[in-house]
Amino acid sequence: MSIVLPSLPTGAEGPVVKAKVTTPVRRPIEPVGRYFLSHATRTLRGHTWSEYEKLEAENNVTAVEENVDDDIGDEDQDEELLEHDPRDWKTADLYAVLGLSKLRWRATEDQIRRAHRKSVLKHHPDKKSASGGLDQDGFFKIIQKAFEVMLDPVKRRQFDSVDENADVKPPSPKSQYDFIDAWAPVFEAEGRFSKTQPVPSLGTMDSTKEEVEGFYGFWGKFDSWKTFEFKDDDVPDDTANRDHKRYIERKNVSNRKKLKQEDNKRVIALIERAYSEDPRIKMFKDEAKKEKERKKWEKEAGSRKAAEEAAAKKAAEEEAAKKAAEEAASAKLTGKKAKEAAKNAKKKQKRSIRGCGKDADYFGDAGKASDVDADLDLIVDKLDDVQLADVAAKVTGVDAAGVKSAISAAADELAGAGKLDKSFLKYFS
Amino acid sequence: MSAVIGISFGNTSSSIAFANGEGKVEVIANPDGDRSIPSTLAYVGEDEYHGQQANAQLIRNSKNTIINFRDFIGKTFDEVNTEVTKTGAPAIKTADGSIGFNITRQDGKVEVITVAEATKRHLKQLQNAAEDFLGKKVEGAVITVPTDFTEAQREELIKLSNETGLKVHQLINEPSSALLSHLTQKDESYSQNKIYLVADFGGIRSDAAIIAVRGGILTVLSTLHDKELGGDRLDEALMEFFAKDFEKKYKVNPRTDARSLAKLRSESIVVKKTLSNVQSSTCSIESVAEGIDYHTTINRLRYELTIRGTISKMTGFVEKLVERAELIPSEINEILLVGGSSNTPKLSSELRSLFPESTAIISPVFDTKAILPNELICRGAALQAALIESFDDDEIKESLQPIVVNTQHLVHSIGIKDADGKFVPIVVSETAYPIKRSLEVTNGESSSVLVELYEGKKSIKETVIEPTKVEYSDDEEDSSEEDEEPEIIKEVVEECGELLGSLSLKDLKPASKLEIIINITQDGKLHISSRELKVGSVATKVELEFK
Numbered sequence: 006m007s008i009v010l011p012s013l014p015t016g017a018e019g020p021v022v023k024a025k026v027t028t029p030v031r032r033p034i035e036p037v038g039r040y041f042l043s044h045a046t047r048t049l050r051g052h053t054w055s056e057y058e059k060l061e062a063e064n065n066v067t068a069v070e071e072n073v074d075d076d077i078g079d080e081d082q083d084e085e086l087l088e089h090d091p092r093d094w095k096t097a098d099l100y101a102v103l104g105l106s107k108l109r110w111r112a113t114e115d116q117i118r119r120a121h122r123k124s125v126l127k128h129h130p131d132k133k134s135a136s137g138g139l140d141q142d143g144f145f146k147i148i149q150k151a152f153e154v155m156l157d158p159v160k161r162r163q164f165d166s167v168d169e170n171a172d173v174k175p176p177s178p179k180s181q182y183d184f185i186d187a188w189a190p191v192f193e194a195e196g197r198f199s200k201t202q203p204v205p206s207l208g209t210m211d212s213t214k215e216e217v218e219g220f221y222g223f224w225g226k227f228d229s230w231k232t233f234e235f236k237d238d239d240v241p242d243d244t245a246n247r248d249h250k251r252y253i254e255r256k257n258v259s260n261r262k263k264l265k266q267e268d269n270k271r272v273i274a275l276i277e278r279a280y281s282e283d284p285r286i287k288m289f290k291d292e293a294k295k296e297k298e299r300k301k302w303e304k305e306a307g308s309r310k311a312a313e314e315a316a317a318k319k320a321a322e323e324e325a326a327k328k329a330a331e332e333a334a335s336a337k338l339t340g341k342k343a344k345e346a347a348k349n350a351k352k353k354q355k356r357s358i359r360g361c362g363k364d365a366d367y368f369g370d371a372g373k374a375s376d377v378d379a380d381l382d383l384i385v386d387k388l389d390d391v392q393l394a395d396v397a398a399k400v401t402g403v404d405a406a407g408v409k410s411a412i413s414a415a416a417d418e419l420a421g422a423g424k425l426d427k428s429f430l431k432y433f434s
Numbered sequence: 435m436s437a438v439i440g441i442s443f444g445n446t447s448s449s450i451a452f453a454n455g456e457g458k459v460e461v462i463a464n465p466d467g468d469r470s471i472p473s474t475l476a477y478v479g480e481d482e483y484h485g486q487q488a489n490a491q492l493i494r495n496s497k498n499t500i501i502n503f504r505d506f507i508g509k510t511f512d513e514v515n516t517e518v519t520k521t522g523a524p525a526i527k528t529a530d531g532s533i534g535f536n537i538t539r540q541d542g543k544v545e546v547i548t549v550a551e552a553t554k555r556h557l558k559q560l561q562n563a564a565e566d567f568l569g570k571k572v573e574g575a576v577i578t579v580p581t582d583f584t585e586a587q588r589e590e591l592i593k594l595s596n597e598t599g600l601k602v603h604q605l606i607n608e609p610s611s612a613l614l615s616h617l618t619q620k621d622e623s624y625s626q627n628k629i630y631l632v633a634d635f636g637g638i639r640s641d642a643a644i645i646a647v648r649g650g651i652l653t654v655l656s657t658l659h660d661k662e663l664g665g666d667r668l669d670e671a672l673m674e675f676f677a678k679d680f681e682k683k684y685k686v687n688p689r690t691d692a693r694s695l696a697k698l699r700s701e702s703i704v705v706k707k708t709l710s711n712v713q714s715s716t717c718s719i720e721s722v723a724e725g726i727d728y729h730t731t732i733n734r735l736r737y738e739l740t741i742r743g744t745i746s747k748m749t750g751f752v753e754k755l756v757e758r759a760e761l762i763p764s765e766i767n768e769i770l771l772v773g774g775s776s777n778t779p780k781l782s783s784e785l786r787s788l789f790p791e792s793t794a795i796i797s798p799v800f801d802t803k804a805i806l807p808n809e810l811i812c813r814g815a816a817l818q819a820a821l822i823e824s825f826d827d828d829e830i831k832e833s834l835q836p837i838v839v840n841t842q843h844l845v846h847s848i849g850i851k852d853a854d855g856k857f858v859p860i861v862v863s864e865t866a867y868p869i870k871r872s873l874e875v876t877n878g879e880s881s882s883v884l885v886e887l888y889e890g891k892k893s894i895k896e897t898v899i900e901p902t903k904v905e906y907s908d909d910e911e912d913s914s915e916e917d918e919e920p921e922i923i924k925e926v927v928e929e930c931g932e933l934l935g936s937l938s939l940k941d942l943k944p945a946s947k948l949e950i951i952i953n954i955t956q957d958g959k960l961h962i963s964s965r966e967l968k969v970g971s972v973a974t975k976v977e978l979e980f981k
Contacts, residue, residue, distance in 0.1 A: 040650025
């Protein structure tokens with residue numbers, strides 16, 4: 006009897022807060038029991054309920070998983086299997102006999118036991134004879150045989166080796182198929198024979214190159230425990246014909262060898278085919294090719310750049326040399342001109358100095374005109390370029406006294422420098 | 435590989451138990467084969483006796499037999515009532531004001547054994563017994579104490595136990611321990627919301643507690659203690675009965691001699707225990723007084739008459755607690771009887787008549803499969819020990835912090851009103867924070883529904899049941915009609931109190947499943963949401979505040 010809620014009266018919509026809840030009381034709780042422990046962890050770690058439930062659920066996962074397969078061994082066997090001749094039990098699908106056709110090699114011992122118990126309950130001869138028919142224990146015999154095989158790890162491996170119903174056929178080469186979807190179950194089924202577990206998975210289209218290479222590397226070194234004892238001919242256990250017995254045994258051994266070789270070949274062919282069809286391998290190859298080209302291009306780009314740089318450098322150098330030559334030529338030219346100009350200026354200055362005596366009317370002392378000219382000649386010869394320009398500037402445009410003092414000063418300076426002996430001067434001494 | 439055991443340390447007797455990893459609890463018997471080990475130490479010359487062997491010394495060597503010392507732990511001489519030790523070694527005041535016992539050892543030498551020393555020796559004996567039984571080292575224990583043990587007493591007990599080489603992982607309260615072992619028996623009752631009354635009738639004292647169990651969290655609502663009432667009162671009543679009978683038969687008063695009394699007492703205890711199980715018992719004591727042997731038989735009816743006074747005190751004690759907690763008897767969902775005296779059938783049947791049918795009484799009298807009352811406490815301690823064994827001290831300490839232990843509790847239930855106007859609680863009162871509870875409801879035929887949240891309001895509903903008319907013969911009619919009174923049955927019903935808020939859910943198909951979730955976080959935020967139970971449905975929420 007579930008609780009029925011009242012229907013919504015008109016106008017009373019939406020969340021409404023009407024009143025406050027009575028203030029809680031603080032009381033100590035008793036620190037005992039597992040619920041307290043949960044309470045303590047929740048309080049201390051500050052988990053919310055949903056977080057806590059998540060954690061709890063994670064802890065409970067294993068427990069839940071074990072309870073999943075309650076319907077184990079519930080599947081029904083088809084007519085053909087039920088009619089199977091118990092003397093030919095080896096050809097029957099022993100997993101289907103126990104109702105484990107879905108799990109097959111994945112079934113655990115516990116699951117096998119449970120499945121066996123169920124099928125025994127269903128197919129026990131006592132039950133069959135109760136529903137009419139006396140000689141109906143054929144299938145029961147097969148069940149017992151199957152159980153015997155499944156519980157013996159050696160025998161179970163022998164049966165698993167030849168359990169073709171568990172094999173997954175590779176896709177037909179002509180058909181269209183998705184590589185991963187089609188091949189993953191094939192390798193998963195084949196991987197059960199591997200002596201080294203776990204077997205790497207085929208992966209996805211996004212698997213890295215290392216993963217894919219690891220996968221094919223594993224299958225390249227694939228080591229299987231597959232054996233073919235189950236296909237042996239029955240060795241007659243009568244001692245009457247020992248030769249015949251040995252003959253059968255020998256035949257069995259060689260047959261096993263042959264089958265094993267064939268199987269190995271089959272596996273190798275399978276891997277080769279998968280490898281050749283794997284779009285990822287193609288993709289990686291293409292990528293590698295592209296990468297190579299790109300690298301080459303990069304490498305060449307380096308040398309190209311060097312060549313370009315060298316050419317540019319050369320051009321620049323040539324340019325610079327040309328420019329330098331031109332500059333040198335023009336400098337030469339201007340130098341010449343300057344020299345000439347300087348020479349002319351010097352001449353002019355010398356002339357003005359020489360002429361200054363005459364211009365100043367020999368300082369009112371015309372009688373000593375020759376002496377003044379002689380002295381001026383001497384001074385001009387002794388003056389260097391700088392002094393020359395200096396003195397020339399001083400003697401132009403000034404009166405006679407200024408010229409006289411300037412010349413005298415120049416004469417004194419020259420005498421001071423030891424360039425001129427004043428005794429040689431006749432007027433400016 | 436060492437084990438952690440649970441110890442219930444009582445005044446009269448102690449028991450030890452061990453829980454293995456799978457939750458199977460075993461109560462450990464000491465080398466004498468006793469599972470209820472008397473907390474008694476006796477000294478004869480150089481020898482020390484413990485348990486039942488020491489109890490036997492009460493007759494001949496009572497002055498050197500230490501009894502009833504548990505309540506003295508951590509107390510001074512002036513604080514306690516030393517009356518309880520009068521049948522054994524008398525308690526004396528030691529130099530530092532604490533309590534000790536003068537014990538005469540070899541060659542008349544007097545040794546003062548303090549309460550602390552006696553406790554250590556007793557615990558050591560228990561530890562040895564557990565080690566013998568389990569075959570591995572016992573280095574830790576969870577010890578139970580009564581709820582009124584003071585903080586100082588708890589610390590003292592931890593100190594003494596640690597000194598003994600028995601590391602105390604946790605001290606837990608006796609009633610919660612007993613309840614824990616009861617709850618663990620049936621997993622479904624553990625997480626149910628029930629109110630328990632744990633009544634512990636020991637040898638010299640009685641304690642009772644009302645504990646609310648809310649989703650496995652235990653909260654003590656009220657406690658009551660009586661240091662006078664206990665199983666010893668039953669023994670005394672029986673002793674008095676035998677003494678009277680003896681005096682009548684032989685004209686000799688056996689009450690004058692302490693030794694005669696001790697003999698009577700020890701036999702009375704045996705008779706009491708026998709009468710708890712069978713209808714009649716014999717009592718035979720050699721040389722009660724003046725060399726006269728005594729032999730008699732007593733049946734349960736006579737015994738129950740003798741102890742009537744004490745039993746009515748015990749039931750009165752339980753009633754008083756219910757009153758103190760401001761509850762009415764029908765609010766108590768289960769009564770758990772603990773302690774050796776709870777084996778008395780009369781006690782259970784008296785309580786049965788006091789409480790309504792809806793209250794279950796857990797006692798071996800009604801259910802032969804129930805855990806023995808004197809084993810409940812130590813079993814709970816053992817379970818707790820197994821639970822916390824793997825934690826280190828810091829983790830335990832952390833979990834016992836006030837912030838964890840002191841928790842807010844809801845005062846009133848919070849629930850909804852259904853179509854008939856009845857209050858349907860989702861979270862019941864006295865539930866500790868944080869809480870998350872959900873309730874599955876349906877919308878019936880209407881396409882939109884109103885979720886109204888109410889605070890529950892308790893009221894007492896009195897139903898008067900008229901006595902069934904029985905046809906009496908004419909001469910009896912007058913007398914019997916007066917006796918018949920209409921019976922009043924008091925029940926607590928919760929009605930819709932204050933309306934807290936409301937939510938609405940619309941566009942529903944008829945009879946779809948709805949879920950209402952109440953979530954109260956640690957910091958006191960109360961969210962209520964309701965949604966349709968299907969993938970992708972959106973919940974409507976409301977947040978409430980506390981006053």
